[in-house]
Amino acid sequence: MHEARADDRPTGAGAARRRPMRRATLKTVAELTGLHVSTVSRVLNGTSTNARSASAATAERIRQAACEVGYVPDASAAGLRMQRSQLVGVVMARLADQVLATIYEGIEHAALRHGLQTMVTNSWDDADARKASVDMLLARRVDAVIFGDAHVDGAFVAEFATRGVPFVLVNRYAEGYPSVTCDDYAGGRLAAEHLISLGHVHAGVLAGLPYASNGVDRTRGFRDTFTEHGLPEPEAVATGFDAASGALGAERLLQSTPRPTAMFAVSDFAAIGAMGVLRQHSLVPGHHVAVVGFNDVPIAAQLTIPLTSVHSPMHEVGSRGVDMLMEVLDGHRPDSIRLQPELRVRESSSGPAGGVTGTG
């Protein structure tokens, strides 16, 4: 016995409970059945296509024994041997953002369908945190990575690309790399056309983060549409995607002259924050000021003043991202995909622009 057992550290009271009980391994069931571990491996791997291994009888005996000792194959050992982990890393800006969490759900779901497992980390849109995340994923030898937090300039994506690890982008794109996003520009246009059709002339935009393609595109689509209609270009203020920063942005928009009669937020949560601020100013969303959000998260329809929003297929963004990743893993260079959004009109933008036209 060369080395101290890993569990030899000074254990306390609970030692009895957490049995050192080495997890069952191929050897365990090999010894139990009196067979060789390679035989066991072949049977348990159900390489049934190539029936080249065990008799039906022994196969059954092996399966029986494996079940008995609660054998669970060691994925890292297998990964080590096979040089592929069946793991895909996922990097998201922030999982507590419901939109990103929903995209991740789509990813997890689709990955499972492809027999892959996922490992997700928060990057906080911070360079250092992202680097730590990526290194960690690389250390776990992920077969591929999905980034949900790309920056428009593509800076850190380009650096990662030199690693030679396959990857795709979701949610936000960066030029030159395969991505699945919502057609954010089209979404911005939808919002604008809706508000224009209601007669709004002066609109403001809560524009999101300047380095996130989704916010940028939504804003651009919105503003382009206004100017194309010969209307003044809507003022845009940079915000986060959360309620608090949406509130801050709304405060600023309210101070501009002429005061906008409509606000487009590139995220529903920012829109919610904006509606809160409006009310503090005794302005009723949907009456005095129209508000349109983006993504159509579940609560949008449930608010006391239901929120008009541009619905984006968040779950699908994630699952299609995985599908695209499979193509990349097969050596293809798939084209990026933009999924179409849909406008969902609700009360927050129901009234005509004239409700009480802001006179400043």
Next chain:
Amino acid sequence: MHEARADDRPTGAGAARRRPMRRATLKTVAELTGLHVSTVSRVLNGTSTNARSASAATAERIRQAACEVGYVPDASAAGLRMQRSQLVGVVMARLADQVLATIYEGIEHAALRHGLQTMVTNSWDDADARKASVDMLLARRVDAVIFGDAHVDGAFVAEFATRGVPFVLVNRYAEGYPSVTCDDYAGGRLAAEHLISLGHVHAGVLAGLPYASNGVDRTRGFRDTFTEHGLPEPEAVATGFDAASGALGAERLLQSTPRPTAMFAVSDFAAIGAMGVLRQHSLVPGHHVAVVGFNDVPIAAQLTIPLTSVHSPMHEVGSRGVDMLMEVLDGHRPDSIRLQPELRVRESSSGPAGGVTGTG
């Protein structure tokens, strides 16, 4: 060359891009420096405590070379050798639930602090999905697990305990196992005392899932407090924790006689759904019917009618969960922890009970 290289599958156009480029390994840098891999390992592991490894000169040379070839240690190989993965598995009911995602953030944060990595999965509160998740985590040889989705009856937790893998519970408890939760019972009492002090007599509860200890305890604390004050026991309807099911529950509560003048939802999102329903019935939350939520998620304060809520330390629940896990890993049997919630009064419950007393 015995076996076909893993990358020999029929590659398409992109083959040039994704260089097979085997990731650098200890051997790579060993050969590069002309040293033995064990030496390299020792240096790179910074077993600096035991300076007995390499001369400063070679150490530097090694680090240099490692950096040059972009060496990243293989965590699965190390885990295999050391019989510990430095990985902790996390099972959550649903990450798209902001509360759970926030708890997970606390976990990730604290785990990093302890030099651990996390692997999280959605269990959807479904037995099969959970089993699949757990098996997957076990296959990855996690050193420990954190469950955020325990059922009060402790059924599946008990089964897991037989595995001998250390674990703790967060968010929801199950009797007999170490857990970190909010003191949900106390939280329910806070909500009740607040409403009682406003003069409310008839209250209803959107009670959450019957198998989740948090919903159950919040409901119990709330109802107990009412009956202790000699008031009629509030009616409780089972719901989910999301807005849609909160809306459904509120509809049902509105049909009971006498109609409640106050509603307590065990989750903010359910409360938001409820407020939406109230308005559909031309009842103004905070005026005709008081509404109190739970958790105090960020948007609660930003709503057009800001939501009174019982603030729970979600992030801390997660981080303390990891701390507790460390104790368990050290062989102790820590006591469960209940973190104290705080009431945050806002407009949704500002008015006196008499606003328009429901006469049925």
Next chain:
DNA sequence: ACGTTATAGCCAAACGTTTGCACACTGTCG
């Protein structure tokens, strides 16, 4: 009876680490 082929299973190497031990060398002290 004998060569051929199929079947059932064992052997051993390899994947990338970590680590106890052994070895060679350099001083230092007795």
Next chain:
DNA sequence: CGACAGTGTGCAAACGTTTGGCTATAACGT
């Protein structure tokens, strides 16, 4: 000059898989 400690490395085994190649036995056709 010999014993001895310390220092910088190399060696090799082990962790749990997978898999190409091998062997031994059985089945079968001629």
